[in-house]
Amino acid sequence: MKNQMRKNYSVIVVGGGPAGLAAALGARQAGAERILIIDREVETGGILNQCIHSGFGLHYFKEELTGPEYAERFNQQVRSDKITILTDSYVLNITPDLKIEVISKKHGYLNLRAKAVVLAMGCRERTRGAIRTPGFRPSGVMTAGLAQKMVNMKGVLPGQRVAILGSGDIGMIMARRLILEGCQVVGVFELHPFSSGLTRNKVQCLDDFDIPLHLSTTVAFIHGRKRVERLTLAPVTTDYKPDLKQSWDIQCDTLLFSIGLIPENELSARLRIKMDPATGGPQVSSTMETSLPGVFACGNVLHVHDIVDFVSEESHRAGRYAAELALGMRRPGDNITLYPGENIASCTPHSLSSDREQTIYLRVKQPVKDATLKIGNRYEQKFRTLVPSEMVKLSLPPKVLNHFFGEQLRIEVSSEEGAQ
């Protein structure tokens, strides 16, 4: 049996997308010997493989790459680092003593052991069910990311006349993609009074192709018994309720949803690790360790990021800490706790250590101009604009953190106008 799987690993990484790949590389760099990445797909790279557009890597590689190019750089490094990859394999369960049950196409049922586990399962898209769109349940209703995989990897079009609900980046990018593939895109409809994706995507994906963006609008009803036939669209009132008196119908055969992402935490929930309701992901310490010793989390399973570069940075760090633990090195516990205050939707990690530089990712609740971000009563940083769709990355050096030793630290954002 030459393909017998080894049973014991120092670090097992669950998920081979950008987070898992970077975590495995981080673990190798920190000296871990036996590292395993488990992925349910036929290859690693995760969702990057279907994101054929460019815009990745500007921070991490200082050049603009497409999704597959970004993934391939990591895949090559993982291969040359001789990290074991188990594809076509699904993690069924993780036990609190770090036994990992896997069902694998090649090896069948496996029961593996790890000294440290990194959760890197990423996120999934919110579906029609999440917002309870009324109407029939015909074929032709799907998420934008599924349509992206169909078009870009399998060469199958989801339909001919397409409407898109939600102006998230994936929705706008798919609008352009479908036009280039010969479909008609009848419009992108957004519940909020502002586009929820990057402005540059509105310009290069919608404006370039004269695709209309209807703000403050939602799908009020999906018509068609077998296949989508038409949609009833309605403007929404200030409390986001459809105003049916002003509704209108539009003919189409496909409706794509691009309405947000949810961290994929079924395994974490079963492990009963402490979660953060604001992010939908686990609570983590400054070493990206969850409430269960030896289990680490990073990437979109921890909190949904906007750009993959930040996922790579964060996950590389998580992998390093996982390896340290596997090698028997236990850092002293954190001495500062962090919690969100005024206009902060979420912040990660949930505690800090003043002995080294700390990276904090946070999101605001409401858009603000000329904003002042305050941490405790000693640290301030100014921002021209802060919007919920753009995550903020902060780095705090030990000389700042030392002032906060033992404190419960509050992060808040205020605008100049509000302060006066």
Place this chain on the structure above:
Amino acid sequence: MKKELICISCPMSCPLELTIVNGEILSITGNRCKNGEIYARQELTHPQRVVTTTVACRSGLWPRLPVKTIAAVPKDYVTNVVTELHEVEVEAPVLLGQIIIENVANTGIAVIATRSLPHETVKE
């Protein structure tokens, strides 16, 4: 004359304001880096875009291979580039960066593979 543009060079999406007199750009404001100015001048005179799409791939791990133009092509040529690439079929295996077409839609610009695509029978 004032003209507003959104810079698409990076995710910052800087809002640019151009002052134009007799077709000459007198000033550009709102950009946070030099790419904003380069973009504004380019967009005003001859706008161009990098095209990313896919081509068919015979006996590959996936039936589609992602590709891109190695440089931006004039914006008016984007549709022609994609249409020409619809007719292209390559054979697996393909290597990252492999040239798919030397001169796409007479733009003088090459199209390359943006990933390696192994043969369908080859597993990692």
